[in-house]
Amino acid sequence: MEYILLLGLGLALIAASVPGLRGSASTVHWYNRRRVSKEDAPKYGRAMGAGTLIMGACVTATAALQMIFDAEPIFYLTAAGAAIGLAVMIYAQFKYNKGIF
Numbered sequence: 389m390e391y392i393l394l395l396g397l398g399l400a401l402i403a404a405s406v407p408g409l410r411g412s413a414s415t416v417h418w419y420n421r422r423r424v425s426k427e428d429a430p431k432y433g434r435a436m437g438a439g440t441l442i443m444g445a446c447v448t449a450t451a452a453l454q455m456i457f458d459a460e461p462i463f464y465l466t467a468a469g470a471a472i473g474l475a476v477m478i479y480a481q482f483k484y485n486k487g488i489f
Contacts, residue, residue: 395451401444408437421485428484435480443473 404415411430413421415437424432446469453462481488 389455391451391454394454395448398444398446398448398451401440401447403444405437405440405444408433408435408440410434410437419489420481423486424484432480432484435484436477439473439476439480441473442476443469445469446473 407415411433413424413429413433413436416433421429421432446466450462450466450469453459453465478488
């Protein structure tokens, strides 16, 4: 039961990704979305939501697997999910915001 906080974090990330997956970019800080055009805003929101969902799903899966197996290598799943989710978010930043900031 020591992984409940990790499970909560994963579920919170999944919940935070829902508005983005619906096409709303409002969960992204205004400074990071200031150059996104109105017509690209739903695509940008979905891409950022997808990145957050990937991270949340991997953290949740890691917490669940740790509760069952309690094996240290399972944390590589979180590292892989964070890397893939971050790559999706950086791709969205460059494509729709024309740069990181």
